[in-house]
Amino acid sequence: MDPTLTLTQALLRRPSVTPEDAGCLDLLGERLSAAGFRCERLDRGGVSNLWATWGEGPETLAFAGHTDVVPTGPEDAWTHPPFSGHFDGEWLWGRGAADMKGSLAAMVCAAERLTRVPRRGRLAFLLTSDEEGPAQHGTRYLAEVLKERGELPTWAVIGEPSSSERLGDVIRVGRRGSLGGRLSIRGIQGHVAYPEKARNPIHDCLAPLAAVTAKRWDEGFGPFPPTSFQISNLHAGTGATNVIPGQLEADVNFRFNPSQTPEALAQQVDAELARAGVDFTADWQLSGPPFFTDGGPLIEATEAALERIAGVTCERSTGGGTSDGRFLAPLGTQVVELGPVNATIHQLNERVLASDLVVLSAVYEAIAAHLLPNR
Numbered sequence: 001m002d003p004t005l006t007l008t009q010a011l012l013r014r015p016s017v018t019p020e021d022a023g024c025l026d027l028l029g030e031r032l033s034a035a036g037f038r039c040e041r042l043d044r045g046g047v048s049n050l051w052a053t054w055g056e057g058p059e060t061l062a063f064a065g066h067t068d069v070v071p072t073g074p075e076d077a078w079t080h081p082p083f084s085g086h087f088d089g090e091w092l093w094g095r096g097a098a099d100m101k102g103s104l105a106a107m108v109c110a111a112e113r114l115t116r117v118p119r120r121g122r123l124a125f126l127l128t129s130d131e132e133g134p135a136q137h138g139t140r141y142l143a144e145v146l147k148e149r150g151e152l153p154t155w156a157v158i159g160e161p162s163s164s165e166r167l168g169d170v171i172r173v174g175r176r177g178s179l180g181g182r183l184s185i186r187g188i189q190g191h192v193a194y195p196e197k198a199r200n201p202i203h204d205c206l207a208p209l210a211a212v213t214a215k216r217w218d219e220g221f222g223p224f225p226p227t228s229f230q231i232s233n234l235h236a237g238t239g240a241t242n243v244i245p246g247q248l249e250a251d252v253n254f255r256f257n258p259s260q261t262p263e264a265l266a267q268q269v270d271a272e273l274a275r276a277g278v279d280f281t282a283d284w285q286l287s288g289p290p291f292f293t294d295g296g297p298l299i300e301a302t303e304a305a306l307e308r309i310a311g312v313t314c315e316r317s318t319g320g321g322t323s324d325g326r327f328l329a330p331l332g333t334q335v336v337e338l339g340p341v342n343a344t345i346h347q348l349n350e351r352v353l354a355s356d357l358v359v360l361s362a363v364y365e366a367i368a369a370h371l372l373p374n375r
């Protein structure tokens with residue numbers, strides 16, 4: 001069996017449900033140490049973290065990812081037990097096969113080949129056992145430590161399963177930002193039969209909220225879709241049908257691209273309400289800034305490696321949920337996400353094509369060889 005598959009199987013047999021690492025980082029650390037990496041465990045708050053480096057800067061390429069997996073669901077509903085690492089000759093089965101133990105094995109095996117010759121620049125691994133959970137003590141913490149030391153990677157390849165139909169057809173180059181708002185609109189409670197003695201906050205907010213809901217905020221930005229505004233909750237009313245309520249709460253959310261700033265978006269909603277004479281307060285919270293790696297050597301190396309080795313022209317995407325790229329990219333690290341097909345992630349019977357992992361390892365190797373050439 002190819003070394004990438006053997007290593008994936010060994011990781012799959014460790015039941016590392018968040019925040020458990022179940023010995024995955026010990027195993028990967030041993031392999032990296034044997035390849036000449038300096039390994040440092042930066043465990044914190046019950047989360048296992050590994051920072052490993054090989055070679056000398058000034059530029060650093062980090063392979064980044066997580067050893068933790070989401071729960072299996074009912075184990076007897078799986079065709080093969082989720083922590084058995086079953087290989088049927090074509091597919092490797094198990095929780096984490098695609099998200100993302102296969103990627104980690106492909107990266108470590110690539111590093112073992114890359115470190116056979118001296119290179120310009122530094123190769124690193126940034127690994128955690130808490131990506132699927134609260135993600136407080138994982139990459140977020142590692143990024144803080146590295147920033148303090150002035151050791152942040154120049155480039156990071158995150159092994160998240162980015163591919164859609166076939167290996168490498170999609171790479172992730174950014175994520176939209178998320179801005180939440182709680183609007184509290186004040187009225188005056190009263191009897192529905194005497195509206196002149198009351199002030200209805202539902203009526204007050206209908207027109208301005210309709211206006212911001214219908215608004216076209218922008219036309220998108222590069223590979224980002226247009227910014228969207230959504231109302232996720234409207235709450236008013238006393239329960240009685242003959243009472244005008246005195247108060248309304250609205251929860252709203254922006255998913256925005258980098259052509260927008262959260263301040264400007266919030267300000268436009270506030271201004272619309274103010275123009276309509278609404279008596280309100282707004283509490284805006286930025287839950288994640290957008291990030292975007294717009295071209296540059298990392299993206300170019302990734303696209304070239306996929307063309308040459310996987311024979312695929314990839315799409316640059318900014319879709320999907322969150323990833324640990326949100327902790328690295330805003331600090332200045334160029335980030336790309338590249339990993340296996342995501343069709344079965346978080347599902348029963350998660351599995352990955354074994355041949356894809358072998359190709360993925362060669363692609364990772366080619367990206368690194370391009371950015372960190374032989375000396």
Ligand SMILES: [Zn+2]
Pocket residue numbers: 066099100131160161
């Ligand atoms: Zn993942």
